[in-house]
Amino acid sequence: MKNPYAGAPSDRRARGGKVEVTLIPGDGVGPEVMGAAVAVVDAAGVKIAWDQQLGGAAALKKLGTPLPDTLLRSLRHTRVALKGPLETRVGEGYRSINVHLRRTLDLYANLRPTRSFSGVHTPFRNVDLVVVRENTEDLYAGIEYQVAPGVVESIKVITARASLRIARFAFEFARRNGRRSVTAIHKANIMKLSDGLFLKCARSVAAHYRQIEYKEQIVDAACMRLVTDPSSFDVLLLENLYGDIVSDLCAGLVGGLGVVPGANYGQRGAIFEAVHGTAPDIAGKNAANPVAAILSAAMMLEYLGQPRDGARIREAVGNVLRRGRVLTRDLGGAASTSEMTAAIVRALK
Numbered sequence: 001m002k003n004p005y006a007g008a009p010s011d012r013r014a015r016g017g018k019v020e021v022t023l024i025p026g027d028g029v030g031p032e033v034m035g036a037a038v039a040v041v042d043a044a045g046v047k048i049a050w051d052q053q054l055g056g057a058a059a060l061k062k063l064g065t066p067l068p069d070t071l072l073r074s075l076r077h078t079r080v081a082l083k084g085p086l087e088t089r090v091g092e093g094y095r096s097i098n099v100h101l102r103r104t105l106d107l108y109a110n111l112r113p114t115r116s117f118s119g120v121h122t123p124f125r126n127v128d129l130v131v132v133r134e135n136t137e138d139l140y141a142g143i144e145y146q147v148a149p150g151v152v153e154s155i156k157v158i159t160a161r162a163s164l165r166i167a168r169f170a171f172e173f174a175r176r177n178g179r180r181s182v183t184a185i186h187k188a189n190i191m192k193l194s195d196g197l198f199l200k201c202a203r204s205v206a207a208h209y210r211q212i213e214y215k216e217q218i219v220d221a222a223c224m225r226l227v228t229d230p231s232s233f234d235v236l237l238l239e240n241l242y243g244d245i246v247s248d249l250c251a252g253l254v255g256g257l258g259v260v261p262g263a264n265y266g267q268r269g270a271i272f273e274a275v276h277g278t279a280p281d282i283a284g285k286n287a288a289n290p291v292a293a294i295l296s297a298a299m300m301l302e303y304l305g306q307p308r309d310g311a312r313i314r315e316a317v318g319n320v321l322r323r324g325r326v327l328t329r330d331l332g333g334a335a336s337t338s339e340m341t342a343a344i345v346r347a348l349k
């Protein structure tokens with residue numbers, strides 16, 4: 001899978017012949033699935049100098065801050081990270097560290113490829129969707145205030161600059177990967193100015209890519225269509241919040257959050273992370289599915305200019321899923337995280 005930044009920066013940081021990568025184990029199931037991803041990358045024989053850094057709740061507990069300077073320094077130095085999920089409390093606590101990290105490197109494009117695997121039983125076969133989500137603005141700008149007691153406002157920020165560059169990313173991704181269509185998903189019937197601007201930008205970019213079909217769909221109708229006929233979509237182009245929600249919905253079409261990888265790209269770097277969160281209900285039980293984290297690592301190898309190793313890892317994952325003998329509980333099996341990781345390592349050719 002060729003993303004617009006695959007193999008991009010030629011001045012990649014290297015130490016002793018190894019590429020330097022910031023490794024953020026994360027919270028909840030993070031250390032378990034990140035451990036699995038590192039084990040598979042190591043077993044594939046890829047030489048990486050991991051710079052392990054704490055972030056989120058783990059960092060708050062150990063270092064007194066959820067966003068240590070050492071983490072930011074490492075990220076600015078390596079400009080590439082493999083990251084576990086970080087906890088963000090609901091309705092209280094510090095603002096999302098995930099959002100902060102993405103902003104640190106201006107990682108404006110969140111790419112979430114969502115594919116069916118044979119061996120994973122779901123209502124649809126051959127789902128092959130790519131979610132392209134704008135990563136820097138929208139309601140995630142975090143501008144919220146109380147106007148009066150009992151009245152709060154959250155500001156949705158949409159700019160032409162951010163909308164144009166995410167649309168270009170989506171079309172460029174589609175072009176490089178021979179995808180047939182890009183669908184912009186919106187609610188411009190209600191948010192005529194903000195979503196209207198997003199659509200205007202998408203249309204102007206689409207005009208430069210005549211070979212790729214451009215479509216538009218209102219977000220609620222798109223959700224219904226996704227769960228009844230996912231084959232009518234190909235590349236989905238969304239603002240930040242719709243992108244977050246729709247990518248979890250898409251994960252549900254292919255076996256759940258345990259199998260969908262993701263990446264955040266910008267011109268200066270990239271962070272690779274699964275779509276899923278900290279999964280507090282199964283954390284520490286050696287029960288999490290490591291596939292999403294392992295496939296995120298495979299996407300990272302492609303970005304680092306090692307597509308063959310990425311492809312080998314994807315093939316090993318595919319083989320383990322197809323055989324169906326060693327699967328975690330979310331996929332209907334009884335294997336632990338470490339058993340499934342070991343099976344994927346054994347399947348590496």
Ligand code: NAD
Pocket residue numbers: 029033084085086087088089098257258273274275276277278279280281282287288289290292330
């Ligand atoms: P979640 O993704 O953590 O969990 C949702 C459901 O999916 C749970 O039932 C969980 O057990 C299951 N699940 C998730 N990953 C799995 C895996 N690898 N294997 C098997 N099952 C898996 O979502 P949530 O519960 O809404 O969020 C929990 C926390 O994670 C929150 O603090 C949230 O802010 C954070 N979060 C972080 C990120 C990130 O760091 N990128 C993303 C999403 C959520």
